[in-house]
Amino acid sequence: MTPHLLSADYLDAAVTAAHAAAAILQSHALHRSDLIIDTKQRNDLVSQADREAEQAILQVLQARTPGIGIIAEESGGQAGSQATWCIDPLDGTTNFLSGIPHYAVSIALIAHAGSQPDGQAPLPQDTPLIGVVYDPNREELFTALHGIGAWLNGRRIYCSDTRLLADSVLATGFPFRDFSFESQYMPGFTDAMHQTRGVRRLGAASLDLAWTACGRYDGYWEMGLAPWDVAAGTVLVRAAGGVCEDLHHQAPWPDSGYVVASNAHIATALDILISRHL
Known part of the structure; x- marks a missing residue:
């Protein structure tokens, strides 16, 4: 029998795990110069803070x-049969x-077909x-x-409730690791710059999606991410009445890392603005 995955117990387990990880991150943030940092690939860094925070999450979720199944950025893992x-x-x-206080812990539960x-x-x-x-810097907990x-x-x-793309403030993320899609990304960015109220780039996809869910941004798009970057944010935007989709419209959620999200009013216009250059 499939467990009731939408229960408060599962949500509480994820919240507990997120707080445990954040406590470790904030402890390390006070001593950034002491961190051991490895380079996974160009512009893709990992430190012992990432690894220790992930272990804290795993301990909570495995026990609770x-x-x-669990798929995690640093340790990999294995998908479950049902979720x-x-x-x-x-x-x-x-x-x-870099000491920029804009980062987050992101945890999502995916139920399988x-x-x-x-x-x-x-x-x-x-x-x-x-x-x-x-x-953890703003002590803001987004749940969905x-x-x-x-x-x-x-x-x-x-x-x-913004109705027009011209009145919208958008968020995005520039190519930073994989530049193979730069020629597809830049024309959409140029169009967005000229056809909206403004574009922001703060460097944390999960928070871009969370801020879209709570109305700080009207929409967001990015390319070349990983599933764990967008999984929790997808739930947030959709549960907040918005649209969050795979830019290529091939997957049921943007697990490819090509994501476009917005309120329901500008969803079609934003999708056309970005996807016509793909």
Whole structure:
């Protein structure tokens, strides 16, 4: 029998894990110069802060949710048959290592096609069900349950009500590691610069999506990310009444890392603006 994946117990486990990881990150943030930093590939860094935070998350989730698979950025892992946790212990590592106080812990639960998380009809496709994004610098905890709602520190949040792309403030992320899609990205960025109220780039995808979910941004797009960068944020935006999709419209959620998200009013216009250059 499929467990009730949308239960408060699973959400509480993710919140507990996020707080445990954040405590480790903030402890290391006071002594950044002492961190041991490795380079996974160009502009892709990892430190012992990432690794220790991830271990804290794994310990909580393995104890609290046995039988659920786990895929984590630093240690890998294995997907479960019915559901899988998707974890980024430190989204915004470059910010963290540079002393820029804009980074987060991101944890999501993905139910797989065929599972029955509500005890009713099997899911036709993989679906992010639970999203937790915790910003320890602002002490802002974003949580969401698929089909139920999204919250910031316990208060219900919704995407913005901006109706026109011309009135929108967008977020994005520049190519920083893989530049193979630069020629597809830059024309859309130029169009957005000229056709919106402004574009921001702060360097943490999970927070870009969380801020879209609570209406600070009207929309967001980025290319070349990883599933753990966008999994929790996908739940947040969708549960807050917005749209979060794969830019290529090939996957049920943007696990390819090509993501476009916004409130429902500008979703079509933003999608056209960006995807026509792909």
